[in-house]
Amino acid sequence: MKHINSLAGSIALGSAGIVLMNVLGGCSQEEKKEQNKFLVIEQLTNGKYVVVEEMPTEGPSRAIIRSKDANGTVTERIMSQDEMKNLASQEYNKYQNGGSELNHEGGSEGMGLGGTILAVAAGSLLGHMVGNALMNNSNFANKANSVNRSAYSRSAMGGAANSSGSSAKKSFFGGSGSGSSKTSSGGFFGG
Amino acid sequence: MINLKSIKSIDDKALEEIGFTWHTDSDGSKYVSDKLVLVTHQEAEDYYEAINELYEMYTKAAEYVIENNLFFEIGIPFNLVEMIKKSWENDVHWHVYGRFDLAGGIDGKPIKLIEFNADTPTSLFETALLQWALLKFNNMDEDEQFNNVYDALRDNFRRLITLFDDPELFDERYDGWKILFSCVEGNAEEEVTTRLLQQIATDAGFNTYFEYIQNVRFNDEEICDANDNPYEYWFKLYPFEDIAHDEPELATMLTHVMENQKAILLNPPYALLFQSKGIMKILCDLFPDSPYLLKTSFEPLPVKCVEKPLFGREGANTKVLSSSGDVLKANDGPYGNYKKVYQEYVEFPQDNNGNKYQAGVFFAYEACGLGYRCGGEILDNMSKFVGHVLVN
Numbered sequence: 001m002k003h004i005n006s007l008a009g010s011i012a013l014g015s016a017g018i019v020l021m022n023v024l025g026g027c028s029q030e031e032k033k034e035q036n037k038f039l040v041i042e043q044l045t046n047g048k049y050v051v052v053e054e055m056p057t058e059g060p061s062r063a064i065i066r067s068k069d070a071n072g073t074v075t076e077r078i079m080s081q082d083e084m085k086n087l088a089s090q091e092y093n094k095y096q097n098g099g100s101e102l103n104h105e106g107g108s109e110g111m112g113l114g115g116t117i118l119a120v121a122a123g124s125l126l127g128h129m130v131g132n133a134l135m136n137n138s139n140f141a142n143k144a145n146s147v148n149r150s151a152y153s154r155s156a157m158g159g160a161a162n163s164s165g166s167s168a169k170k171s172f173f174g175g176s177g178s179g180s181s182k183t184s185s186g187g188f189f190g191g
Numbered sequence: 192m193i194n195l196k197s198i199k200s201i202d203d204k205a206l207e208e209i210g211f212t213w214h215t216d217s218d219g220s221k222y223v224s225d226k227l228v229l230v231t232h233q234e235a236e237d238y239y240e241a242i243n244e245l246y247e248m249y250t251k252a253a254e255y256v257i258e259n260n261l262f263f264e265i266g267i268p269f270n271l272v273e274m275i276k277k278s279w280e281n282d283v284h285w286h287v288y289g290r291f292d293l294a295g296g297i298d299g300k301p302i303k304l305i306e307f308n309a310d311t312p313t314s315l316f317e318t319a320l321l322q323w324a325l326l327k328f329n330n331m332d333e334d335e336q337f338n339n340v341y342d343a344l345r346d347n348f349r350r351l352i353t354l355f356d357d358p359e360l361f362d363e364r365y366d367g368w369k370i371l372f373s374c375v376e377g378n379a380e381e382e383v384t385t386r387l388l389q390q391i392a393t394d395a396g397f398n399t400y401f402e403y404i405q406n407v408r409f410n411d412e413e414i415c416d417a418n419d420n421p422y423e424y425w426f427k428l429y430p431f432e433d434i435a436h437d438e439p440e441l442a443t444m445l446t447h448v449m450e451n452q453k454a455i456l457l458n459p460p461y462a463l464l465f466q467s468k469g470i471m472k473i474l475c476d477l478f479p480d481s482p483y484l485l486k487t488s489f490e491p492l493p494v495k496c497v498e499k500p501l502f503g504r505e506g507a508n509t510k511v512l513s514s515s516g517d518v519l520k521a522n523d524g525p526y527g528n529y530k531k532v533y534q535e536y537v538e539f540p541q542d543n544n545g546n547k548y549q550a551g552v553f554f555a556y557e558a559c560g561l562g563y564r565c566g567g568e569i570l571d572n573m574s575k576f577v578g579h580v581l582v583n
Contacts (some may be wrong), residue, residue: 170441
């Protein structure tokens with residue numbers, strides 16, 4: 001009777017369930033192994049970093065850091081998993097104390113190297129629970145998404161053409177009158 | 192009288208840590224009950240069977256509405272009709288999830304359909320995660336729950352790619368198509384629901400992103416996030432009928448996006464056919480002998496009945512009428528302008544304080560999880576969520 005009894009563990013509940021158990025405490029679970037990542041991280045003209053490529057890898061996580069010096073000369077170096085872990089965990093400590101760029105919404109494009117690495121690879125470097133707990137925070141998730149350009153650079157775009165800017169786009173649901181949400185619990189009462 | 196079991200509540204702080212911030216209603220009362228409904232395995236099986244059969248009936252009724260052009264009769268806004276037809280024609284417009292609300296099913300009372308929230312259902316977090324956590328927190332056997340919601344939804348997201356084939360084939364067929372998840376800003380319940388769905392889709396293997404609905408950008412070709420990145424799927428926890436009425440230009444654009452096969456809307460537009468309470472009249476016409484249906488009509492019934500707007504939510508603008516048409520009970524709300532249906536009145540199962548219990552069963556390809564709402568004569572947004580535990 002699959003439909004009745006299939007909540008026998010964290011698998012069925014996915015990562016949200018693991019976060020839940022973590023918070024409730026006393027519910028120890030095996031950590032799900034995260035996929036290691038190969039990242040290409042590029043320095044912007046403002047000195048901050050963004051992720052431009054992101055691939056799953058069978059081996060240990062590693063990153064190519066592409067930076068520019070004052071003369072505009074591009075240098076690339078490979079960062080090992082241990083270095084990445086080190087930076088991510090320093091940034092995670094800062095984040096927990098409220099002192100990381102990931103604590104703050106907005107700001108200029110990109111982030112420091114530690115913040116960038118933590119944003120895209122917290123799960124694979126520091127464990128699934130940490131990764132999910134971070135992504136469960138909407139501020140962190142938004143910031144993390146903003147620093148990661150890799151998902152959009154994939155060539156397998158399928159049906160939607162990669163033609164942003166081809167014609168004018170519009171936003172809707174603006175202004176105070178058109179939203180139809182109420183603020184307390186439940187559905188969509190007219191505003 | 193239904194059977195309840197008292198349990199230890201999870202404290203508000205822990206709930207907030209997991210994102211569940213709507214634990215207290217505006218009158219200060221707790222939204223999540225500190226009791227569980229005791230449901231037998233047989234009762235759970237019966238819910239499962241009923242919902243799968245009801246969904247089949249809904250798909251037949253929707254087909255009937257489309258074939259016979261009954262959109263106007265069931266209140267579908269004219270500017271969504273093309274979109275609905277288009278979405279019905281091709282399986283890629285896969286219905287992700289919905290929630291059936293039911294009377295009966297426990298305490299020896301027969302299961303009766305109240306309505307089907309097929310477009311933008313909430314209560315997902317409570318049903319999928321919170322009631323399971325309540326068992327865990329109280330050291331009860333978490334297998335003893337009709338709750339496969341997370342798993343079923345994850346598989347159903349994979350079916351966006353594999354369709355009727357085994358969802359396990361997702362990995363080899365997935366081509367990187369991305370889902371943009373959106374809802375309005377400033378409503379914690381809707382945002383957590385949307386982000387939970389995003390999490391499940393991510394677990395399924397999709398590339399996903401979240402953007403508040405007012406920041407999503409559209410033209411006839413694309414649906415994009417605020418940075419103009421296009422998406423192949425757009426999931427919006429926002430009612431189609433509100434887009435039709437409040438943002439008609441967007442309704443036209445979305446129709447073009449679908450015609451141009453540039454993006455897929457989730458839930459699909461045809462979910463609005465299921466969502467309209469008018470379809471329950473069609474169901475009664477097509478399946479007059481179904482044990483699950485209450486008599487439903489576009490005219491007041493000569494028996495005690497409930498008047499509901501075609502697109503009301505959370506019990507708003509609902510009236511209980513006597514057999515002679517006197518108003519016995521009424522809830523206000525913003526949906527007064529919609530056409531009405533009249534549904535035969537049915538008693539909900541009650542506890543010994545006279546509170547009434549409505550079952551909510553989630554559907555994601557099949558019935559996949561049960562929860563309860565508890566309240567007064569008309570269940571509204573002050574009703575409470577009550578989890579359940581299976582007993583023999």
